[in-house]
Amino acid sequence: MDGLGIIKGLAVTARRFFGTFKEDILWWGKRYYTDKGIARRMSSDVQGIFTVQYPEERIPTPEEFRFIPFLIYEENENGERLDRCTSCGICAKVCPPQCIWIVRTNDPKTGRPVPEPAEFYIDVDICMNCGLCAEYCPFDAIKMDHDYELAVYERQTNNIFNKEKLSKPLSYYASIRPINYSREEQMRLAAEAAKAARLAGKSQSN
Numbered sequence: 591m592d593g594l595g596i597i598k599g600l601a602v603t604a605r606r607f608f609g610t611f612k613e614d615i616l617w618w619g620k621r622y623y624t625d626k627g628i629a630r631r632m633s634s635d636v637q638g639i640f641t642v643q644y645p646e647e648r649i650p651t652p653e654e655f656r657f658i659p660f661l662i663y664e665e666n667e668n669g670e671r672l673d674r675c676t677s678c679g680i681c682a683k684v685c686p687p688q689c690i691w692i693v694r695t696n697d698p699k700t701g702r703p704v705p706e707p708a709e710f711y712i713d714v715d716i717c718m719n720c721g722l723c724a725e726y727c728p729f730d731a732i733k734m735d736h737d738y739e740l741a742v743y744e745r746q747t748n749n750i751f752n753k754e755k756l757s758k759p760l761s762y763y764a765s766i767r768p769i770n771y772s773r774e775e776q777m778r779l780a781a782e783a784a785k786a787a788r789l790a791g792k793s794q795s796n
């Protein structure tokens with residue numbers, strides 16, 4: 591029949607149009623600006639509009655999400671910062687676009703190198719977020735951050751991150767990557783226990 595295709599097409603359009611509002615009605619008052627509403631809109635069952643209203647809403651960041659690297663520091667009992675980084679330079683060597691610069695610390699009296707960085711820079715405009723620096727660091731000193739809101743007005747200087755800007759406490763790392771953190775802590779404790787057992791065995795044999 592002439593015009594049947596047009597009627598079918600309009601019916602599809604009408605179904606889609608009204609379907610857009612179905613979830614708004616079913617989730618009345620909870621669809622926007624609630625964690626459950628965002629989870630529903632991210633699920634495969636969602637119907638209608640599933641746009642996340644960024645920046646008012648943010649989708650949860652998966653643990654393995656990676657953006658710009660950051661340096662971990664720990665604190666001793668006096669509250670002093672202790673860099674995990676030993677300025678070994680491995681991360682700078684493996685970085686594919688070569689966007690890491692490190693200046694080693696030297697003992698002013700002897701001139702010998704001290705295992706901590708005097709300066710540490712990453713050009714975050716060049717960083718390609720590959721995560722190789724974090725993979726290769728033998729001291730778990732550099733990790734990939736979740737912070738992706740880094741827009742600035744002046745990128746020539748603001749996007750060269752220095753040591754101060756790159757440094758974050760261990761507790762921050764534990765909060766954004768709890769599974770990785772706990773696995774590394776277990777490995778570290780196991781290594782320390784093995785070392786202590788080795789030393790105890792040596793002292794007994796002497």
Ligand code: SF4
Pocket residue numbers: 674675676677678679680681682692726727728729730731732
């Ligand atoms: S972050 Fe790790 S790999 Fe890079 S210089 Fe420091 S200790 Fe070495």
Ligand code: SF4
Pocket residue numbers: 659681684685686687688689690712716717718719720721722723724
């Ligand atoms: S994430 Fe990749 S590109 Fe960025 S600093 Fe690390 S190694 Fe270099």
